[in-house]
Every structure is written in structure tokens, then in C-alpha cells.
Amino acid sequence: DVKVTQSSRxxxxxxxxxxxxxxVQDMDHENMFxxxxxxxxxxxxxxxxxDVKMKEKGDIPEGYSVSREKKERFSLILESASTNQTSMYLCASSSPPWTSGGNEQFFGPGTRLTVL
Amino acid sequence: SQQGEEDPQALSIQEGENATMNCSYKTSINNLQWYRQNSGRGLVHLILIRSNEREKHSGRLRVTLDTSKKSSSLLITASRAADTASYFCATMTSGSARQLTFGSGTQLTVLP
Structure with a gap:
């Protein structure tokens, strides 16, 4: 089974x-979100x-940056946390769409971040 | 931007009844997927339907897709209390080979 873990709940x-x-994901997935x-x-x-060292902005990238130095690890960075970044953060991974089951995303359990 | 919008936002039914959730979207899609989320947890993939398919079944789940109306429905038959969760539709557009755009979800409560 695919396992996607997040550093903190x-x-x-x-x-x-x-x-x-x-x-961190353990299924050698190319895509991470x-x-x-x-x-x-x-x-x-x-x-x-x-891909490693590749990143693309989604719908709401402002205030965030990311790092992907290794295939299995994708980090989200809040350079200077603000109260409006209080939220649940979910990580997901998937294999390329041309592979079997490649369209499905596998999610981690989530990190509930509170910024005071 | 919200591609998929679920309807209703909340649904409460008795155990054994069927639950139907609807999803509408705006642009051409490659496929549409349904996910489930238990309270405070990550999402779990339930079923995928491609743009050239009209209906798909998986156990107690039945998904339909009407590309002319840009809508999909998820039917859960013979619901159980354990089906209580939030259900999200997600679309993969024709122009994106990787991204999913999620709707705001339907909160389903199945009463024992």
C-alpha cells in the first residue's frame, strides 16, 4: 500500500x-502536491x-514556497507565518497519468497548523 | 478556482437508505474522481470515471457522468453508519496531466 506521511499532525x-x-511518500511517485x-x-x-527540483505554482502560492531535493520528500515552507495561514495542510502524491492508476492521488493524514 | 461544486453541502439519512451526491464542473475534463474524507483525516480515493464513460460501479458505489451537462453523481446504496464522512469530487482537466481541482464537498451523516 502507498503510504504518505506528514511530519506533524x-x-x-x-x-x-x-x-x-x-x-514523505514511499511509492516512488513522480508527482507530489x-x-x-x-x-x-x-x-x-x-x-x-x-520531478526532483521541479515545482509549479498552484492556485494559492502566495506566502508559501516548496522544496523537493529528493524524489520521496516534498516540503512546504511558510517563510513568515501569518494568522491567515491557520489551516489543515494536506500532502498527496501520484504516479504519472500514463501509468496504471496514475490519475489517483494518495493523501497523507494532514497537518493542522495554528498560527497565533 | 472551484472547478467542482458538490450538492448538497450536507446530507443526513438513515442507515440502509441510499445517498446521492451531485457534482457540477465548468470546463472540459479528462476524468472525474470521487474522494472520501473521514473527520480530521486525509482523503481516500473512491472511484474514477473517464470523460468517455457514462457510468461506473464499485461495490456499493455508483458514479454517473454527463459531460453535456458537466455533472456527475455519486450514489451510495444501502448506507451504513461507517459511511459518515465528507465526499469530494475532483476533476482532472484536459489541459492538465497531473492536477486535480476539488470541490467543497458534501458532508454525509448516516444515522444508525
Whole structure:
């Protein structure tokens, strides 16, 4: 089974702190994604990566950056956390769409981040 | 931007009844997927239907797709209390080979 793990389930940070959220997948997936989930808004894509050292902006990249130095690890960075970044953050991975089952995304359990 | 919009936002039914959730979207799609999320957890993939398919079944799940109306429905038959969760539709557009755009979800409560 595909396993996607996230470094923390719950995280509390102060405004202005630098925050790292890490995601690791064990299925050798090329694609990795970071979403945030807020009530009534569903999941919104922040950034995604389709290869090591490659990244593309999603719908709401402002205030975030990402790093993908190794295939299995995709990090989301909040350079200077703000209260409006309080949210649930979900990481996902998938294999290329031309592979069997490649369109399906596998999600981690989520990190609930609170910025005070 | 929201590609998929689910309807209703919340649904409460008795165990054993069928639950139907609808999803509408705006642009041409390659496929449409349904995911389930238990409270406070990550999403789990349920079923995928391609743009050239009209209906698909998986166990107690039945998904339909009407590309002319840009809509899909998810039917859960003989619901169980364990089906209580949020259900999201997600679309993969023809122009994107990797990204999914999620709707805001339907909260389903199945009462025992």
C-alpha cells in the first residue's frame, strides 16, 4: 500500500515564525502536491512538483514556497507565518497519468497548523 | 478556482437508505474522481470515471457522468453508519496531466 506521511499532525506556531511541513511518500511517485483545506472552500492547491527540483505554482502560492531535493520528500515552507495561514495542510502524491492508476492521488493524514 | 461544486453541502439519512451526491464542473475534463474524507483525516480515493464513460460501479458505489451537462453523481446504496464522512469530487482537466481541482464537498451523516 502507498503510504504518505506528514511530519506533524498538529502544529502551533507564532506569527512571523518560519514553518516547515514535510511530506514523505514511499511509492516512488513522480508527482507530489500540497493543498490547504478550509471549511467551505474544499481543497486548494498551493504547489506541486512533478520531478526532483521541479515545482509549479498552484492556485494559492502566495506566502508559501516548496522544496523537493529528493524524489520521496516534498516540503512546504511558510517563510513568515501569518494568522491567515491557520489551516489543515494536506500532502498527496501520484504516479504519472500514463501509468496504471496514475490519475489517483494518495493523501497523507494532514497537518493542522495554528498560527497565533 | 472551484472547478467542482458538490450538492448538497450536507446530507443526513438513515442507515440502509441510499445517498446521492451531485457534482457540477465548468470546463472540459479528462476524468472525474470521487474522494472520501473521514473527520480530521486525509482523503481516500473512491472511484474514477473517464470523460468517455457514462457510468461506473464499485461495490456499493455508483458514479454517473454527463459531460453535456458537466455533472456527475455519486450514489451510495444501502448506507451504513461507517459511511459518515465528507465526499469530494475532483476533476482532472484536459489541459492538465497531473492536477486535480476539488470541490467543497458534501458532508454525509448516516444515522444508525
Amino acid at each position: 498538529y502544529l502551533v506556531k507564532r506569527t512571523g515564525e518560519k514553518v516547515f511541513l514535510e511530506c 500540497w493543498y490547504r483545506q478550509d471549511p467551505g472552500l474544499g481543497l486548494r492547491l498551493i504547489y506541486f512538483s512533478y
